[in-house]
Amino acid sequence: MAFLLQGDDVLHQVNPSPLPDPYWVAFSASAAKLIDIPLGQDKYPKDPKWLEVLAGNRLDHGSHQFDRPIATAYSGHQFGVWAGQLGDGRAILLGDIHGQELQLKGAGKTRYSRMGDGRAVLRSSIREFLCSEAMHGLDIPTSRALAVVGSNEPVHREEIETAAVCTRLAPSFLRIGHFEHYASLQKQGRLQELADYLIKHFYPECQSSTEPYLDLFKAISAKTARLVAQWQAVGFCHGVLNTDNISALGLTIDYGPFGFLDHFQIDHICNHSDTSGRYAYHRQPQIMHWNMACLASAMCPLLELKHPSEIAQTLLRTALEEFPKIYTNNWQSLFRTKLGLQTSQHEDITLIERLLQTMHDARVDFTFFFRALANYDSINLQPPKEARDLFNHLAVIDEWFKDYGHRLQSEKSVDEKRKILMKACNPKFILRNHLAQHAIEKAQAHDYSEVSKLLGILEHPFDEQEDNEAYANPPSIEHRAVEVSCSS
Structure with a gap:
């Protein structure tokens, strides 16, 4: 963020608040490779000083001197309402290492903390850590999570919890909210x-x-459209798609009350604080399109450097119309691949929509079904029992299975080859809420083994992992009630 390092109007230089008696909760060896941290046999940094750095307790490590940690200002729309100035209220950027920004979330108060205490709790830090690395394993653009450092320092939320710091990595944490901030203040130079x-x-x-500025808008919008199509294809719900939570690089960032679909419900709401369902699963593409409209509005002054206002608005409006086209093309392509279809036919869309409606009606487990579908016998038009048994209206799904089999036969595809391709795009393992909750509860009792085990499983979500079969199963009825909110 070199451009941000000039002027008090765009940042707050602030040191992290020390975390008392820190200890390792989790560490990603995969993310550590991005910034070249040598690890020991325990897969934690060889140099113990890294614990103090990632706790926010020291600002130097060998050749790395984090002498200007900063929090940045941005603005945004929250739940569709202009919220004015926001900013990094508990995230402090230490600096850049090998092209990655190193940011501590939960490292203490900044100028933008408002009424907050600047801390994160163990519960939410573990969820963000696991989901960041799970999304990377799914090959979905995302910020990375390097580590979670815990402490027994009490933090007050709905109840008293303990503090933690999650270390995040990304090429940049710039977001749509930064554009909105400078545009709202009419700071055209900063913009x-x-x-x-x-x-x-x-x-x-x-x-x-x-x-260049119009093409920049088009590029950001296209990346965002492709990203949300990928979310829909794996059943991921972000939970809080405010404009200040949307990356300018097309990355998944700011993991809060997210959730992967278990039983498929097209209008599923993963954040119980979202009482209107604004950020429900089926509305994510529409909301991201709306967010891109906010970006277009914020970038309009840049196009007005060259064009009259009316022309600038027309250019951006035309560019904005490409978002749903890019999203739809990517969504259709991803779902064709999920079904093992290697060619494109017009009737495929009806086939996909019929399936999703039937899955919705029966509340079928999204991930389990698509993984099981790979075992379809297209020669004998025989659906896999484990997939068929998920449905309660068998006549409806049997008719779909028959039409699906005929569609596969039209491609003359070899079942074994198709099976491999389908399992390479339909994950067996996702971060289900009940799995994350189990790891959190053990961690709250100072047992971090389940966090490490989940990390190892989620780093390879497409592999069979026979020893971890239980982690692929849909949740039991009592575990479906696990809820998450914005509190962290």
Whole structure:
């Protein structure tokens, strides 16, 4: 964030608040490779000083001098309402290492903490850690989670919990809210600096364009459209798609009350604080399109440097219309692949929609069904028993299975080859809420073994992992009631 390191109007230089008596809760060896941290046999850093750095207790480590930690200001729309200035209320950016920004979440108060205490709790830190790495395992663009450091320091939420710091990595944590912030304050110079920085470092293809800012908007919008299509294809619900939670790089960031679908419900709400269902599963594409409209509005002054206002608005409005097209094309392609279809036919969309409606009506487990479907016998039009048994209206799903089999036969595909391809895109393992909750409860009793085990499983979600079969099963009825909220 080199452009942000000039001027008090865009950042707050602040040191992390020390975390008393820190200890390791979790560590990602995979994420550590991004910043070249040598690890010991226990898969934690060889140098114990890293524990103090990632707890926020020291600002230097060998050649790394984190002498200007910062929190940044941004603004945004929250649940569709303009919220004005927001900012990093408990996230402090230490600096850059090997092209990755190193950020501590839960490291204490900043200028933007408002009424908050600047801390994160163990519960939410473990959830963010596991889901960040799970999304990476699913090959979905995401910020990474390097570590969770715990402490016995009490933190008051609905009840007294303990503090933790989650270390996040990303090429940049710039978000749509940064554009909205500078636009709302009419700071055109800052807005231009932000856009130029993004073009130079992350969207170099826009540099030679005659319309660099318009093309930057198109690039961000296209990445976001592809991202939300990937979410829908694995049944991921973000929970709080406010504009200040949307990455300018098309990454999944700010894991709060997220959830993966268990039993499929098209209008599933993963955040029980979302009483209107604004961020329900089926509304995520629409909301992301709305967020891109907010970005277009914030970037309009950049196009007005070259064009009259009316023309600038028309150019952005036309570019914005591409979002649903890009999303739809990607969504259709992903679901064809999930069904093992290697060619495109017009009737495929009806086939997909019929299936999803039947799954919704029967509340079928999303991940389990698509994984099991790989075992369909297209020669004899025989559905796998474990997939068929998920449905209660067998006549309806049997008719679909028959039509699906005929569609597979039309491609003359080899079942074994199709099976391999389907299992390479339909995960066996996801971060189910009840699995995360079990790991959290053990961690709250100072047993972190389940966090490490879940991490290992989720790093390879497409593998069979016969020894971990229980982690692939749908939750029991009593475990379906696990709820999450914005409290963290």
